[in-house]
Amino acid sequence: MSHSPSKSDSPSRRDFIRQSGLLAAGAAIAGPLAVSRSAHAAGSDTIKIGLIGCGGRGTGAAIQALNTSGGEVKIVALADVKESSVAQAHRGISGQHKDKIDVPNERKFVGLDGYQKVLETDCDMVILATPPGFRPTHFEAAVNAGKNVFMEKPVAADVAGVNQVLKATAEAKKKNLAVAVGLQRRHERKYMETVAKIQEGAIGDIILARAYWNGSRPWLRQRQPGMTETQFQINNWYYFNWLSGDHINEQHIHNLDVINWIKNGYPVEAQGMGGLVNQNETKYGEIFDHHFIEYKYADGTIMYSQCRHQPGCWNSVAEYVHGTKGRADVSGSKIYDEAGKVLHDFGKLGGDGHQQEHHDLFADLRAGRVPNEGEWGAKSTMTAILGRMATYTGQVVKWDNALRENSSLADYQKLLSFDQEAPVKPLADGSYLQPIPGKGMGSFSVPGKS
Incomplete structure (x- = not known):
């Protein structure tokens, strides 16, 4: 443009x-x-x-x-x-x-x-x-x-x-x-040039894509005296699905969107695994702290997706694509041939996308x-939500089934006051229930299996 x-x-x-x-x-x-x-x-x-x-x-x-x-x-x-x-x-x-x-x-x-x-x-x-x-x-x-x-x-x-x-x-x-x-x-010039070369066939047909958002735990906000439950959840919004959609949606969407952009399409299904290692976080919210998803596109291309927020672990925020004639370090703005020789390096074009x-x-x-x-913003959001559904349920989740069933986590239009009841209820000890893969629960049932 x-x-x-x-x-x-x-x-x-x-x-x-x-x-x-x-x-x-x-x-x-x-x-x-x-x-x-x-x-x-x-x-x-x-x-x-x-x-x-x-x-x-x-x-x-x-x-x-x-x-x-x-x-x-x-x-x-x-x-x-x-x-x-x-x-x-x-x-x-x-x-x-x-x-x-x-x-x-x-x-x-x-x-x-x-x-x-x-x-x-x-x-x-x-x-x-x-x-x-x-x-x-x-x-x-x-x-x-x-x-x-x-x-x-x-x-x-x-x-x-x-x-x-x-x-x-x-x-x-x-x-x-x-x-x-x-x-x-999508507005960073180095990304734009790299993606354009891939789409022109610089690495041949795409076989495999990899996307990562692995980092440390973000902020946690303590409950303050006098807070209503709704007020606490909105103040700690990152940790509640009805507000953030889980960190796969809030953060990892960037990397998923890059692969969708390269593919000029969206996954047709997803399956994967995830969970919460630090059970202490259940007093702050309900989301997982790690996800691994295998997405499949209509032409058979696979994307492996990792995201986690666990301190002390290997960190990476990046995207890679492998093809029949080479590979691309997309976030690094480099394209390589089959022998590993750099064919293109767009890293000097700048990256202040915000x-x-x-x-x-x-x-x-x-x-x-x-x-x-709006359309690709919504569909890349759906890609992240599809992955969350797969890890929460432990099942293969189809894109079309999920869209058709139109599941909702809250009635947002009617929530206009902190005094109203929160969409998620704490347990008796003040902690929150996590989804259980293989069982599902409430809004986390498996699309197409109800």
Whole structure:
């Protein structure tokens, strides 16, 4: 995709944003977009952003959006479940872009319904960076409100959420709304060149792929006095499936997405094994600390997938592909022939994908192009969820069966207060039940075997 249009082909971004809103409202647009970039100087083309989810990633994404060039961008609304996070995000953004944040107290929203209030403002775009379980509800509401969207990965925590995102993505296309997804490797130039060479046949036909996200344990947040159960789970969201989808979904999705990108397709089935070694973690949540999955694609290609968060073990965050004529260290941006000679090395092209994805998105917006990454964002999320289903159940899980059965882990749209009952109940001792492979339980039953 080109991101350097000629001036004669480059309408005002405000015109694009305005017309997107008209389409979202059902109005017809006659004729092509044809407003000169000179309109930028008048200030009427400012892209106004609402940030929903003011944690570290949301704040970082907002700053990266403001780092883009070519026209004015402003943050005009903030929402989070914690007042302290809203305040911290405001300070963090102001510290780097004091002149690009305009959020008075009346546009600072706190609570599980804060996203609705952001969507009622006149922002043109929203950044969605809450725990992933809420993403489908927030995304669907943003599309219904006629907002362009940048949403972090993964885009859902369960299969019903994936289907919800796919449906909303189709609606966004009808309304001419931009949709970007935070799978930033697809915007890193070294990855783009490496993947292009593989797809051109540099290593022949792909036989085997390997994907890894092995690292140490991330943060754990202790229960604080006075917390409700729902509040504790949302505060410790990484460790609850209805919020994160397990770390295979929250983190390993990046590596799975790279292989899907190379294959230009998605697995048809998965089987594997996993579990929780550190039983002390059952007092914080319900997810596994390691997974190993064998994915199969329609053409018979196999992907071996590893992810774990166990301290003191071998760490690797990487992707590799093996073919009939060579192999590729995809994350290392190197392609080798059968004898091990380096044929291509793209490592010097740079890899700041978190920033580059915003440069690319805003370049598109300013040129009147309408990117939509929702479908592959949803299907790579589904790839991770498929793997989780396989390890939790100990069975072969088929993609089509899982999508059709549309399993759900929570009723996210109805959860609007910390005082409401949490979707997951603790045991009598305060710990949480893990899935048992071979037996299943509740929402972790085997698709096609109910």
